[in-house]
Amino acid sequence: MSSDERSHMLNAPFQTGATLASLPADAQAWLASWQQDYLFYQIDANELLTFIAPSVKGILGYDPEEMLGRSYREFLDLDHPLHAQLQDLSDRLLGGGARAMRRCVARCRDGRLAFLALRERPLLDGDGQRIGTEVMAHDETGRVNAEFSLRQSERKYRRLVEGLRGGYVIYSHNVDGVITYVSPSVRDVLGMPADKVIGLNWRDLVGEENYGRAAADRVREQTQAGKLLHQLVVEIRHADGAPRLFEIQERPVFGFDGSHLAMEGIAKDVTEATRNAQELQALKEDLERRVARRTTELSRINAELRRSEARYRNVVETQEEFITRWRPDGTRTFANEAYCRYFDTPREKLLGRSFYELIHDDDRDEFRAAVEGLTPQAPSTTYVQRVYLPDGSIGYIQFTDRAFFDSAGNPIEYQSVGRDVTELRQADERLREHENLLTHVSRLATMGEMVAGIAHEIHQPLHAARTFAEAARRNLQQGTDQGVAAAQECCQEIEGAINRTAAIIRRLRDFTKSRPxxxxxxxxxxxxxxxxxxxxxxxxxxxxxxxxxxxxxxxxxxxxxxxxxxxxxxxxxxxxxxxxxxxxxxxxxxxxxxxxxxxxxxxxxxxxxxxxxxxxxxxxxxxxxxxxxxxxxxxxxxxxxxxxxxxxxxxxxxxxxxxxxxxxxxxxxxxxxx
Missing domain, CATH: 3.30.565.10 (Histidine kinase-like ATPase, C-terminal domain)
Structure with missing residues (x-):
């Protein structure tokens, strides 16, 4: 089939009096296989589909048979909300034409939307009366979606550029350096509105004396040499005259013929960051100097500490006092030689073991109470403790304990320094015995001084008792009831005198008795x-x-x-x-x-x-x-x-x-x- 015949068949539906049904069978087969992006259909005066090309299966997903006899509006929506945008696309992309075209939205079987460009022609009968419409629709779904995506990207880009903050400015200039675009953020960054900046040459902003001018002048030459990305730092003065530093990334824009058309780039204000970096670098250098000094000082201190530890260990090991360190559970972590000698036990058998079993049973509760009472404010205590010695005897040690605490105030270790006070304790006990004896002797001496008075005190109730006894004897000799009654009264007086005498003797005995x-x-x-x-x-x-x-x-x-x-x-x-x-x-x-x-x-x-x-x-x-x-x-x-x-x-x-x-x-x- 020749190209002329194909053109004739494509335009045949739009010729007066022609119908697709009148085309030869081979022409209909050719149309079904060739026009994959085109859809031909006819509607009658009632807007019912009377013919639709098989290509509808690939474009909308419907079989032609299920669409015939139904209103085309079930499938095509000429009033869809996207219609205005589609028509705008038609005007922009097609630019008008001899035959008017319009777009519509079609609903696919799977729910997707398809976008069609329609060219319509009325169908007339032999009398010239309109009996329907013949339509050729072109599937532009891919093109429309791409255009919509492009528009959305442009809107996002515009919002991004117009809302740019944080010291960023987007710009472009031609090959001569004249600024053709600058983002509105330039007002915040340089204090100048965008319309005042557009039209300036970038050299008006980056003066010859400004930092980075030489690097900026080399950009054009480097671009011609093939460099596609330029990074540099330049100095630009703010509207208030203050210098600002900008970190710039630029790339060239080329035409279809490869010619260099313009430069576009983004500038970031790094003045504060640079100042902070400089201050940080100064601080870093100062810190390094301090660290070097501290390292030297620390080395000196460590050397002195090692010497001090050696002296301390020598002092501790040669001390006569018992020195031991232990954890809160009583486990010993250190014991000096004097401690080991006192308990007649090698150091390796003492370390790592608790010393609680060495404390006398009656002193353990008192020891725990003393240790539990230590605080960061009062970290030390002194006490005397009885201990079991290897030979089975009891020794007395005066310990001074000091607790060491962590930052939370919890004890982490204790140090005990003790000395044997057994002989001192025994001497103290003998002294107390002598003092008690002297006290007793003193009381006896006091009684010796008061012996005359004591005798008098005892003589008085005894003399009274003898007198009442004589009176009782005489009253009893009378043999009368009155005499017996008087004798009974005398006996009561005798009893009282005897009790007073007994009380005096008891007090004297208590006063002079030797007792603990x-x-x-x-x-x-x-x-x-x-x-x-x-x-x-x-x-x-x-x-x-x-x-x-x-x-x-x-x-x-x-x-x-x-x-x-x-x-x-x-x-x-x-x-x-x-x-x-x-x-x-x-x-x-x-x-x-x-x-x-x-x-x-x-x-x-x-x-x-x-x-x-x-x-x-x-x-x-x-x-x-x-x-x-x-x-x-x-x-x-x-x-x-x-x-x-x-x-x-x-x-x-x-x-x-x-x-x-x-x-x-x-x-x-x-x-x-x-």
Whole structure:
């Protein structure tokens, strides 16, 4: 088939009176195979499809048979929302023509949209009346989609360029350097509107004295030499005159004939980044210098530390004190030679093992309490601990422990420094035994001084008992009921006298008995009252008036009853002696008991001659006395007993004079005391 025949057949449907049905069979077959992008169809006056080419199967996915007899509007939408855009494409792409064309949207069987360009011609009958329309449709789906994508890309690019921020500017200039486009972001970056920049030569912005001008001048020459990407940094002055640095990437734009048409590029303001980089580089160099100095200093310190550690280890190993380090679970991490010698155990058998089994069973709870009480604010404690020695004996060690804490305040290690105080402890126990013996001897001596008074105190109730016994005998001899009743009364008096005698003897026996120290809760005023009873005869013999001023409901104190009585008796006897040369009517001893911040304060205020200033500092010294026949141990023992009770015994001259006051302050019991 010739080309003329093909052209005739393509245009035949648009010739007056011609129908596709009248074409030869071979022409219809040719049209079905050749026109893959074309779709021919006919509609009658009722807009029903009367013919449609087989190519509809490939374009819309329908079989021709299922479309015939149906309205073409079921498949073609001339009023689709995209119609205006399609018509605009038709005008732009086709540029008009002799025959008007329009576009429409077609619905494919699978739901996709197809875009068709339509060329229409009316079908007339023999009388020239319109009986339908014949249409040739060209499938432009691919082209339209590409155009839509291009438009969308252009819109995105325009939004990107117009919304450009962050110090970026997009531009283009011709080969002579005249700027033909610049993005609106130039106002934010250089302080100049885009319309004022367009038309300038880039050399107007990058002056000859500006940084990077020489590199910018070489771009055109490098482009002609074949370089396609140029990267450089140039200096451009802001509208306010301040210099700004820009990092530029440029590429050439060529025409279809290969000629160099323009340059387009993007510039980024790197002024702050460069300044920051320079500052960072300066800081880096300074840091490197500091690190070098610190490294040198650290090397020196490490060398000194190694020497110091060697000296420390030498000192630790040659120390006589026991030094060990241990973890919170008691595992030893270090032990010096003295520690190993004391426990007669090689170091390798001590390290990595707990020392708890060496602590005396009765001391373990106290040790744990002491260690658990350590804090970063109070990291050390000192205590005496009993330990089991390899030979089965018990040793006493005075340890000073120090805890080391992490940043959270948790203990991570402890160091203990100890010394053997076994002999010191034994000597202390012997000293206490001697002190107790001396105290006992002193009490006996005191009783010796009061023996006449004691005899008198005992003689009085015994004499009364003998008198009442004689009276009872006489009353019984009368043999009368009245005599028996009187004898019974005498017996009651005898019983009372015997009880008083027994009480005196019991107090004397308790006072003079040799016994270990026994701490208990005591009512201080009760102990004072018992001491007053012991010295009652001496007070009467010295013709001293005694006045008592005791506060009620005083707190308990902890002490040994007999030893406190010894202090009080000694102070009262001294007061009687001090007032012996005073007129009888002025001999007064005032005994007070009152609560204080620390416990109970008991004071003995006499009206004697007082103590001369020259001997006050030696008043409590052992074997110092102002009495002719004194031994000088009374007040010294009182001071020692008071110290053992954690009490304070002080002397004060009366103000106004004369006389002296001795005050003893007994503390409250500590936690855990009886």
């Amino acid at each position: 120290v026994h701490l208990e809760h005591l009512d201080a005023t009760e102990v004072v009252a018992e001491s007053i009873e012991l010295t009652a005869f001496e007070a009467r013999r010295a013709r001293v008036r005694q006045r008592f001023e005791f506060e009620s409901q005083l707190p308990w104190v902890a002490g040994d009853r007999v030893q406190l009585q010894q202090i009080f008796v000694n102070l009262m006897l001294n007061a009687y002696d001090a007032m012996a040369q005073q007129p009888v009517d002025s001999r007064t001893l005032v005994i007070t008991a009152a609560a204080s911040n620390n416990g109970v304060e008991i004071a003995f205020r006499d009206s004697g001659e007082g103590v001369s200033p020259g001997v006050r500092d030696r008043l409590f010294d052992a074997f110092f006395t102002t009495k002719k026949d004194g031994m000088g141990i009374g007040l010294a023992l009182c001071k020692s007993i008071a110290a053992a009770h954690r009490a304070q015994l002080v002397y004060e001259p009366n103000d106004p004079a004369p006389g002296s006051t001795f005050r003893i302050t007994l503390p409250h019991p500590h936690k855990g005391e009886p």
